[in-house]
Structures are given as structure tokens and as C-alpha cells.
Amino acid sequence: MTLSVLPWLGGAVVAVAAGFLAALLPRRRARADGRKVAWSAARAAIHDATVSRDAAATPVPEAERLLARAELLAAAPGGGADAAREAAAHARRADELWRAGA
Amino acid sequence: MRVRRELLRWSLLAVAAAVLVVFLVAQRQSVEVSYGRSPSSASLPAEGSAGELSDASVPSVEEMTARVAAEPVVRLPGAVARWDEGRVRAAAGPGGTRILVAPPGLDEAERRRVKDVENAEIRIVGTEVSGGVLAATPDDLPGWRAQFATADVTDQVLTLLAALRKQPSPPDRDDLRWREPTTAELAPVTAALRATGRWVAPGATLPRLPEKAVSEAFPGGAWFVVLPTQPYGTPLPGYGPALHRLAPDRPVVVMYGGWIEYHGPGASEFAEVAGASFYAQYGSRLSRYSYPQLNVLAAYLARVTDVRYAGLFDRPLPYRPFDPLRVALPALPWLFAGCVAGFVALSIRTVRGAGRRRPGEVGPGGTPARLAGLSALAVELSLLTDARSDPALVRGIGRLRSARYALDDGLPDKHVRRLLADAEAELDGVARDVRMPGYRPDVYLRGRLS
Structure with a gap:
């Protein structure tokens, strides 16, 4: 009785585990990708902002503050996609302010 | 796909x-195991539910004790057991023995009263023989036949006496005699059998046949001859063999009281098995109680069905549906x-x-080629820029660097393309600023990548 039930139990566990992993792994990979993409975009935006700041004729304190926040967010290790999007938004806003001031 | x-x-x-x-x-799953899923369900159920208790009763213990003290053999009203008095007297020896004979079908309290009669050496309830802590029962077909066909308990009494006196048991002796039924006896029987398939002698207790059990045990039908318990000491009319000679292909079931015989096709194969297993299981209850012949017959037919379905014999089974x-x-x-x-x-x-990431398209239209082309364009433009267009160029170069990192990291192609598009827009602005239409990215790339 016990012996005949074991393969069924094992098979069911294996099937459930396979289904779970098949759903979990692509999702985790997509999240990691999303995070990397967001940080890549954020860093590009911060770089744009620093270039605009260096080119700006007049200092803009508001833009300085925004860029500082964005750089702070980017400097913290292990930030998520949300932090990256927030940093990108700050950097973009600072970039716009400097370009408008220039 | x-x-x-x-x-x-x-x-x-x-x-x-x-x-x-x-x-x-x-x-x-169920615990029932059957070769062919035998449909039989009949058995002799618990006490009192199958009509096995009779109206007979027994007097009080004191009265029975007094009667046993007064005479060596006391037969209470309704008692049925018989024995060979000469053999029992010889076995009892000079001291004699005291026997109390009670009727069958007593309930438990009445049987206990019989058991409490201490001075009776042998107590017989129905045809159940006991004495002291011992009881004697037959263990073969001739023994059961004598007990149930003629209520003969001689062998049991002799065995019990020998056991009580610590002597070796005497060998069993089959005293039952058969006689050929006369033509006058046989004529009404055969007439009734041919008409209705059964013949119930006067005195027998079979109001009807157990139809379901009959059709399960003998799907082709059978003849039933039912007689009451036969008187002890007279030869029994052998209806079975006579009817079998008359109709060799027809199963014939003959009942003498509680004793059932089968004659007909396949008798040598299963009659003994069915009879021995039936009486071995139910013998003690049949001897103690007075079951109606209908119930005994139904239980016997159920056993016949079980034997057929047991697959011991080459008998055709009914169709078994494909499962x-x-x-x-x-x-x-x-x-x-x-x-x-x-x-x-x-x-x-x-x-x-x-x-597995799909690699960016290779070839002139692919992302790496665009990155390379735009990088070359940025280098060429860097010779022409002034303070006004420098920031745009640096921003474009920053984007190109980001795109390269993204490409190296294996990030999605869409993201890389977006970064390249941003860089292209910046460089386009630079080219317009320096008034070099040939350095507009789309023009430059078209010339370079084609």
C-alpha cells in the first residue's frame, strides 16, 4: 500500500514543483531585467543632467537639489526599479530646469 | 509552435x-474477494430473526432436576433426538447414565436452564449433545445426515460417554438405511415436479421456494423434493437417485428435514463440497434451533452459488461486464x-x-551596427562643435555609452534602441547646429551602412 502510493506522491510533488519553478523563474528574470533597464535609463538621465549642469550659465538651486537626490538614490546599493524610476524623474526634471536656465 | x-x-x-x-x-476497494462476484447474500442471521425459535419451553431447573433424579431418560415435550438405546445402554455400563432431552429452538435463557440441570450426565437440546464441559458434534457427511435427516444422535452420545469416562472414542457407525421408493410413492412426486418443479410432502415446512436463491444457484431450474424429518430406525426413501434416473439432466434437490442432498449433473464435483462446507459452518446452529426448511434451503442454495462462483469447477459464469x-x-x-x-x-x-535572449539583429540594420555608426558620427562631429553644441554632443556620447553597456549586459533590444534613438536625436541637433546636413544621423548612417 505505502510502496504503491509513493510514486504517485513523488510524481505529484515533482509536477507541482516544476509548475511552480516554471512560473517563478521567468518572473524573477523579468523583474531583474526591468530593474537593470530602469537603472540604465536612470543613469543615462543623471549623466544628461550633469552635462546640462556643467553647460548651464547660471546656477539653479532647485535643479541642484533634484540632481543630488537622484544621485543619492543611484548611489544606494540594491535599489529597486521604483527607486530607479524616481531617480530618473528627478534627473530629467533637473535637466529641464538647467536647460531652461541656460 | x-x-x-x-x-x-x-x-x-x-x-x-x-x-x-x-x-x-x-x-x-471492498474487502470482499470473490472469483466471479457471487451474488449470494443469504446466511443464517442472528438468533431470533430467522424463525429458528420454537414455541417449546422447558420447566424450571428444580423440576427438571427432580425428574432426572427419578428416571434415567427424561424427554421434555417437543424433544426430537433419538438414539440406539441398546448401544447406549451397553456403553453406559452397569451404573447407567442420565439423559435430559429438550426440544430444539429454545432461546438462550431456556438453554441455560437446561445446562443448569447438574445431575443429567448428558443434555440434548434439539440434536445438540453436550455433557459437563464437553459437546459432541458429527464431523462428516454421514454423521450430519443421520443427525439432520432422522434426528439420530447415537454416535454423539457414544462419543460423549467415552470422553466423560476417559475411554477411547468408538468408531462412528452409519446406521442409516435407504430403500427404493415404491411406484405408488414416486408417481405423485414426479407429477408434481413436472408441473411445478417442487413437491412438498405432508409435514414439511416449505410454503414456497426461495426463488432468487434458486435462480442464482441453478439458473436452468431444478426439482425440489421436500420431506419432513424422517422417523428414526426406518429406511429412508431414496428419491434422489430414483429421480436422477428418471431425468438425468435435471438438478434434483432432496430435503429430509434439515438434511439436503443434491443429485444431478455435476453432483460428483460439487455436492460434497457444498454439503460439507454448509453443514460444517451451520451444523451446530441447525442442531440447536428449529429453522424453517425454507431458511435452511435458502442458505444451502446460497452456498451452492458461492461454490459455483468460487471457480473451483469448470462451470460457466454469467457474463461479467468489461471494466x-x-x-x-x-x-x-x-x-x-x-x-x-x-x-x-x-x-x-x-x-x-x-x-535565452534573442541577440540583436546582426547586419546593416542591426543594433550593434547602428551603435558603431553613431559612435563614428560622434567622433566626426566632435571636431566641429563649439561651446553651444558641446553639451548636446556630450549627452549624445553619454547615451551611446549607456547603449553599449546595455548591449553588453544583454538588456532587452527595445531599451538599447531607445537609448540609441535618444543619442540620434542629440546628434541630429548637433549636426543642424554646425550646419552639416551630411552629418545628420539618418543621412550619415544611410551612406555608411548601405
Whole structure:
């Protein structure tokens, strides 16, 4: 009785585990990708902002503050996609302010 | 292709789940084991429910004790047991013995009263013989035949006496004699059998046949001859052999009181097995109680059915419907294992397929080629820029660097293209600023990549 039930139990566990992993792994990979993409975009935006700041004729304190926040967010290790999007938004806003001031 | 693989994957899982459910449902097994699923259900149920208790009763213990003290053999009203008085007297020896004979069908309290009569050396209830802590029962077909056909308990009494006196048991002796039924006796019997299939002698207690048990035991029908218990000491009319000679192909069941005989086709094969197993199981209850012959016959026919379905003999069984579950059960674990293995394999393929990044298109229109082209354009433009257009150039170069990192990291092509598009826009602005239409990215790339 016990012996005949074991393969069924094992098979069911294996099937459930396979289904779970098949759903979990692509999702985790997509999240990691999303995070990397967001940080890549954020860093590009911060770089744009620093270039605009260096080119700006007049200092803009508001833009300085925004860029500082964005750089702070980017400097913290292990930030998520949300932090990256927030940093990108700050950097973009600072970039716009400097370009408008220039 | 991909959709079909997903479909296959999930249908494999569904099949595995269905197989598992079927397996679990099939675990609901019964403990009954029968070669051909015998339909018989008749048995002799608990005391008092099958008409085995008679109206007979016994006097008080004191009265019975007094009567046993007064005479050596006391027969209470309704007593049926008989024995060979000469042999019993010889075995009892000079001291004699005291025997109390009670009627069959007593309930438990009445039997206890009989048991409490201490001065009776041998107590007989119905044809159940006991004495002291001992009881004697027959153990072969001639013994049961004598006990139930003629209420003869000689062998049991002799055996019990020998045991009580610590002597070796005497060998059993079959005193039953047979005689050929006369033509005058046989004529009404055969007439009734040909008309209705049964003949019930006067004094027999069979109001009707147990139809269901009859059709299960003898699907082709049978003849039933039912007689009451025969008087002790006279030869029994042998209806069975006579009727068998008359109709060799017809099963004939002859009942003498509680004793049932089978004559007919296949008698040598199963009559002994059916009779011996029936009387070995129910003999003690049949001897103690007075069952109606209807119930005894029904129980015997159920036993005949069981013997037929036991597959001991080459008798045709009724049609047994095809059961797909019984056929498929051994294959189910393999089917389940196969489905699980397929599901696991396809899951692995799905995960790896999703993980394998499609490389950006190679060739003139591909992302790497665009990156290379735009980088070359940035280098060329860097010779022409002034303070006004420098920031745009630096921003474009920054984007190109980001795009390169993204490409190296294996980030999605879409993201790389977006970064390249940003860089292209910046460089386009620079080219317009320096008034070099040939350095507009789309023009430059067209010339370079074509």
C-alpha cells in the first residue's frame, strides 16, 4: 500500500514543483531585467543632467537639489526599479530646469 | 509552435491530474474477494430473526432436576433426538447414565436452564449433545445426515460417554438405511415436479421456494423434493437417485428435514463440497434451533452459488461486464509518470526558452551596427562643435555609452534602441547646429551602412 502510493506522491510533488519553478523563474528574470533597464535609463538621465549642469550659465538651486537626490538614490546599493524610476524623474526634471536656465 | 508547446504542456498536466484522481477513486476497494462476484447474500442471521425459535419451553431447573433424579431418560415435550438405546445402554455400563432431552429452538435463557440441570450426565437440546464441559458434534457427511435427516444422535452420545469416562472414542457407525421408493410413492412426486418443479410432502415446512436463491444457484431450474424429518430406525426413501434416473439432466434437490442432498449433473464435483462446507459452518446452529426448511434451503442454495462462483469447477459464469478501470489500473502509474516527465521537460524548455535572449539583429540594420555608426558620427562631429553644441554632443556620447553597456549586459533590444534613438536625436541637433546636413544621423548612417 505505502510502496504503491509513493510514486504517485513523488510524481505529484515533482509536477507541482516544476509548475511552480516554471512560473517563478521567468518572473524573477523579468523583474531583474526591468530593474537593470530602469537603472540604465536612470543613469543615462543623471549623466544628461550633469552635462546640462556643467553647460548651464547660471546656477539653479532647485535643479541642484533634484540632481543630488537622484544621485543619492543611484548611489544606494540594491535599489529597486521604483527607486530607479524616481531617480530618473528627478534627473530629467533637473535637466529641464538647467536647460531652461541656460 | 510555442503556443502548441504550451498547450501540450498544460494538457499533460491535466491528464496527470485526471489519472491521479482515477487512482485515488480506485483505492476505495471492498474487502470482499470473490472469483466471479457471487451474488449470494443469504446466511443464517442472528438468533431470533430467522424463525429458528420454537414455541417449546422447558420447566424450571428444580423440576427438571427432580425428574432426572427419578428416571434415567427424561424427554421434555417437543424433544426430537433419538438414539440406539441398546448401544447406549451397553456403553453406559452397569451404573447407567442420565439423559435430559429438550426440544430444539429454545432461546438462550431456556438453554441455560437446561445446562443448569447438574445431575443429567448428558443434555440434548434439539440434536445438540453436550455433557459437563464437553459437546459432541458429527464431523462428516454421514454423521450430519443421520443427525439432520432422522434426528439420530447415537454416535454423539457414544462419543460423549467415552470422553466423560476417559475411554477411547468408538468408531462412528452409519446406521442409516435407504430403500427404493415404491411406484405408488414416486408417481405423485414426479407429477408434481413436472408441473411445478417442487413437491412438498405432508409435514414439511416449505410454503414456497426461495426463488432468487434458486435462480442464482441453478439458473436452468431444478426439482425440489421436500420431506419432513424422517422417523428414526426406518429406511429412508431414496428419491434422489430414483429421480436422477428418471431425468438425468435435471438438478434434483432432496430435503429430509434439515438434511439436503443434491443429485444431478455435476453432483460428483460439487455436492460434497457444498454439503460439507454448509453443514460444517451451520451444523451446530441447525442442531440447536428449529429453522424453517425454507431458511435452511435458502442458505444451502446460497452456498451452492458461492461454490459455483468460487471457480473451483469448470462451470460457466454469467457474463461479467468489461471494466475499463480494472484493465487500466496497472498502466496508470506509468501513464502518470510519463505525463509528469513530459510536463517537467516542457517546463524546463519553457524556462530556458524565455531565458535565452534573442541577440540583436546582426547586419546593416542591426543594433550593434547602428551603435558603431553613431559612435563614428560622434567622433566626426566632435571636431566641429563649439561651446553651444558641446553639451548636446556630450549627452549624445553619454547615451551611446549607456547603449553599449546595455548591449553588453544583454538588456532587452527595445531599451538599447531607445537609448540609441535618444543619442540620434542629440546628434541630429548637433549636426543642424554646425550646419552639416551630411552629418545628420539618418543621412550619415544611410551612406555608411548601405
